[in-house]
Amino acid sequence: MSADAGEVFDLGYRGYEGQRAGRWSRRDAIWRDGIRASLGLGRGVGGKVAPWLLLGLVLIPMVVLVVVAAFVGPATDPNDFELPSYADYHGWAMVPLGLFAAVVAPLLICPDRRDGVLTLYAARPITPTDYIGARWAAFLTVALGAVWLPEAVLFVWNVLDARSPGTFLVHNWDVVPRILLAGALLASVLATLGLLVATFATRRAYATVAMLAVLFIGSALGGIAEDDFSGGVADAVSLVSLPQTLDDAVHWIFGDEGDRPVPGGVSFAFLVGLTIVLAAWLVRRAKRLLRG
């Protein structure tokens, strides 16, 4: 007997008999969701504007500079157009990237908290550390992409523009690990701080303002310490100016220190320590939010 074309089958309920994946697969799901949220994928046009605008501000100036350099040709005179150094471009990228951390990091935490979704995460087979770790990794992934890509463009251009790309590579291979390390430092400081600040706010706007306040107030304090005081105490206080400290550490990584009140190595060690402390605090916050 053949079934009529219009016949409706009620399949009834079917349980799930298949394989159940392990813990890494669950973390991977949260990580993917975090990346989609960071980039506004699956959200409306409004959700895409801020992340893509800020990511564009990190990448596009470098592309424009490289295109200009291609037309202008190599510099022969000090007044000629010259491409920025790797370290200097980090100084520029820090501004849109800081804004990106202020605006986008809250997207990964605040809506979950505001809409009560954290309760559902808590009732799933994951721990608070799984949740916050995967969220952190997601934001870090996007931030790393944003900070490494323009530096990679600059490096590839420098290789192609060299008289002998092979020789250039042999002499300048050490730039690659420096780019990776500087980007990783910048991205992990901003990701950890941005997410930690976001765990204290239920509304995204508050988290954004708070993050900007942390960056600006630190900057202002650091500036006051440098201008009006001197000595070891002033140098220690000036470390809280994150943009300045990051800039110092990045220049130190590229071996381009110049004249700075605090040695770049100290700034670097301070930032690594700070990130570890902030990360531990972030895990504690996640435990409170998911178990509270």
Add this chain to the structure above:
Amino acid sequence: MALLRARELTKTYGSLRALDRVSFEIDEGITGLLGSNGAGKSTSLKLFLGLIEPDGGSAEVLGEDPRRSPEYRARVGYAPEHDCLPRDVSAAEFLAYMARISGLPATAARLRASDVLRHVGLFEERYRSMGTYSTGMKQRVKLAQALVHDPLVAFLDEPTAGLDPLGRREMLELIRRVGGEFGISIVISTHLMGDVERACDSVVVLDAGRLLRTGRVSGFTEETETLELELVEGADQVAAELRRRGLAPRLDGRRLLLEDVSGHEYDVVRDAVVDVGALLYRLAPARHSLADVFAGEAKGDDSPDTARETSG
């Protein structure tokens, strides 16, 4: 083996005893956790999920301590009482995501998400963002996300909260279907007796952090079955005739109440009414509601408000 077991379970918040040495077992099927606000229902659910630590005693799910490992939560579902759905995501995407976090592979997660949304009646609306859903639809998504990973048991905290009478009836029917056809055990917490009577097989009654009673819902109501006769006239004569025939009717105006009657006594009542020639207006089993059961019980209790509050 019991599905859930509470042993001397105790939880305090500051000076408040949310649960005070409560012991009970819950078997497969649909169980109601009944009690007024502050009775300890939500606290019990959270302890069974391992979301909070008990201050004493233990809560076991499938013979395991839920705090030991998060793994067991792959086979447990939970729908909280409050809002828990992201506004700017579609139900299909959200459910697939929740299934993946519970360990289903991506393709299976998407299939199950659609399938479960069809069962709760949201197949057409599954690609709309959930911010546009009505309260009834949100309650259905909350139920669906608790079932999407095919758990052995799902905890539903006040699943009928905020629903109109029709929505409430549909939700309870859906819960009965899940418990029956889907074979997923359900524990619902509610302060509504009606919900328990309509949907549950068993009930655990909590009051101010203590266990009041536990047992089968049908047992609760059957054991006190009463036959009610309402007569236009001749109630006195019928009462006298029934006493002569060995029954013990209670006269209440034109009404006669007979406690604990069974099949044979119905015949006796019929014959008595015919012999006296009384005018019968109504003859019906006055099957006791759970509210009456607890009203009777609370008389001897030191907190007489219990039954009245829980009957709301």
